Amino acid sequence: MARAYTGVFLPGNDGHALWAAGWAGFEAKWKELSKSGLRLHSISVSVENNVPQFIGTYRAGTGGHALWVANWASFEAKWKELSEQGLRLVSIAVYEVNGTAMYAGAFLPGNDGYALWVANWASFEAKWKELSKNGLRLVCVSAAVIGGTPQYAGVFRTGSGGHALWAAPWNSFDAKWKELSAQGLRLVSVDTFQQGRTRMWVGAYLPGQGGHGLWAGQDWESFTARWHEWSQQGLRLVDTAGSKHPCTANALNQVVMPTGTYNYFVTGHSDVYHWPVQDTTGATRYARLSHLMAVEPFLTLPFSDPDVKRSGIWRYGDGGWHHAGDYSQGDATFEVRASAAGTVVHVGWDQWSGNTVIVSHDVNGVSDAYRTMYMHLRDGADHDADAAWNDTMTAGWISASDLAAYKTHLLETGNTQDPATRDLDSAHWGTNAQTIPVSVGQQVARGEQLAWAGNTGPGGKKGSGGPNTHLHIFWTRRDTDGQFYFYDPYGVYSTPDNYAAGVTDATSGPCVRYPVGWKGGKPQYP
Incomplete structure (x- = not known):
């Protein structure tokens, strides 16, 4: 109830x-x-x-x-x-x-x-x-x-x-x-x-x-x-x-997942990003309100193509926990853009999520107050094919079943381990022209292109079937303890059915239980 x-x-x-x-x-x-x-x-x-x-x-x-x-x-x-x-x-x-x-x-x-x-x-x-x-x-x-x-x-x-x-x-x-x-x-x-x-x-x-x-x-x-x-x-x-x-009952009480933990380590990056929990020392998990209630409205959408749609946000449609946002337009790629002005603090291949760009944002006079993390990006077909074999397939922490499913995806899309025998399917791997144009230390403006959406690591695509081209984005904020925690800029923290239907529809109503992170109170193109 x-x-x-x-x-x-x-x-x-x-x-x-x-x-x-x-x-x-x-x-x-x-x-x-x-x-x-x-x-x-x-x-x-x-x-x-x-x-x-x-x-x-x-x-x-x-x-x-x-x-x-x-x-x-x-x-x-x-x-x-x-x-x-x-x-x-x-x-x-x-x-x-x-x-x-x-x-x-x-x-x-x-x-x-x-x-x-x-x-x-x-x-x-x-x-x-x-x-x-x-x-x-x-x-x-x-x-x-x-x-x-x-x-x-x-x-x-x-x-x-x-x-x-x-x-x-x-x-x-x-x-x-x-x-x-x-x-x-x-x-x-x-x-x-x-x-x-x-x-x-x-x-x-x-x-x-x-x-x-x-x-x-x-x-x-x-x-x-x-x-x-x-x-x-x-x-x-x-x-x-x-x-x-x-609000409807099925939208409530979904900030904190009831079992397991979720802390993300980006390959080659020093910081850890956490799910928003105050205290995990006891049997009960408590939402981290010092973080959730302090979110500020400065973001715009990480793309400008009106054909791009929103899918899973805090939770997937099947109820799985996501702690992020997914945006896609079918199988097609699209330009991923900076949600706000900032400094690029990481560009690299993550063993699970593939090419990743992290941008730091100064907000209201606070340095490095927020970071947006853009994942499943393309950085040239040949580069990504090599990284898939040399970095992800050798990752000892990924389960054998996930690696097997990822290998199936590689082979079925023409990405053989021997570069000389590859015939990369461009629907999955894009082209060599679709690269990441930014570098660490670079200042980027709101709306500046960061990359192209893809499905490069096993977190984006594994197993048989068509492409899963999409942008996966984590929104994070630095809390009073100096650590970064995930948040939902829509303020809903729920399954997709509890969000506004349109990509740029106003974020309002009783299911918006926490502060909204969008500039002007609603998602808009940069």
Whole structure:
């Protein structure tokens, strides 16, 4: 299902956990983490197709605690019962399933004043003002459309000092969050719901200082990546909100492949290029947001021929992981051009991808901030035929099966090991006139020709069959650790069906979840 997640972060250095699941899995994890010295501090619920998902944040803790999910009559009765036993409701979630209003709550030890109020906005706001005057503060707020009408639920505890409540569409909500944060208030609870065509956000504020964060409307992969990153920086997730993501489910959560690794070593080149992962030391892989969220728009398309089409980008059509872009026009070659001005830092034969040109780009005053890597290029038929035998076929790291398939391709296209007996098929190998016209250290302008597209190494073509003439291009950015990481300039990070149809169509919409790298926000010819 296409779910989105929002989280509020405040300072903390204690043990913590995050868990999202259906009820059975959520309850089981609650019991497990409770035994491990963690306590459920916040709970939220999102519903899609009448299927609820429970999201919980956990912090280190001891003593009594409880979790209760029920209709209002049962929930209110349990709230009263547990309150008399020295527990206090610390978090509530209101939601609707099959036309029935449901309530989920987390309880922790406490002996202070408290209150619970569930009502429409006018009544809720009035009660908030009344209880605030009586020394209570709103510590948790939840909202959902129940029976077609927004309903708000609030947990109040003894408190003093500044406070605020704000409900609005996102732009206003985000602006108020920034305004109140600058005034020494911190968002402590958040929720969101869809009201007609408008998504509404509601938040409760209390006094606070130090680091804080809000990460809103993200898919699970992005949300957990931020949670992991900010947790390492001394922040703790204190509340969450779930909602329906406006993008299709099959486009989400595809930045990081679930198994294996992907780091590219170019033959004869000193640098390594990495898949965008923060941390691979644990069982869970997290997207590298410091890299993905910092991509800048400076690129144009690496060709000017309007007959060239886009195929696989971050992932292939069959679901395989690509981490790059492919462009082709059937079997025909085309001129490969620089996507931006820069300096050529590598020209050579890569044992897997064939002829490769790498261009370094200075962007916004940062030297060597980005590199574009152009692969499967032609550099003269005779040169490429020799390199195929002398460099690739002798590469000890390529599997025997891949080398065998590549040898089949060589022999079937007239590329025998003995140059004297060769009869190269120009559809595969091009001509001796199709060479790489640039050299290392050369400054190139945007749109300047770098090479001709081909299928030179086994990464471009192996086995029997017709040509696979295309440009394979890696887009990379240097992150704060000095290493280069792959990115998708379309901001989609998915299979081809989730991208705009046309090569120069605007890159926009809810599936564009990360910054776009195209100049002007859309791919265009140089």
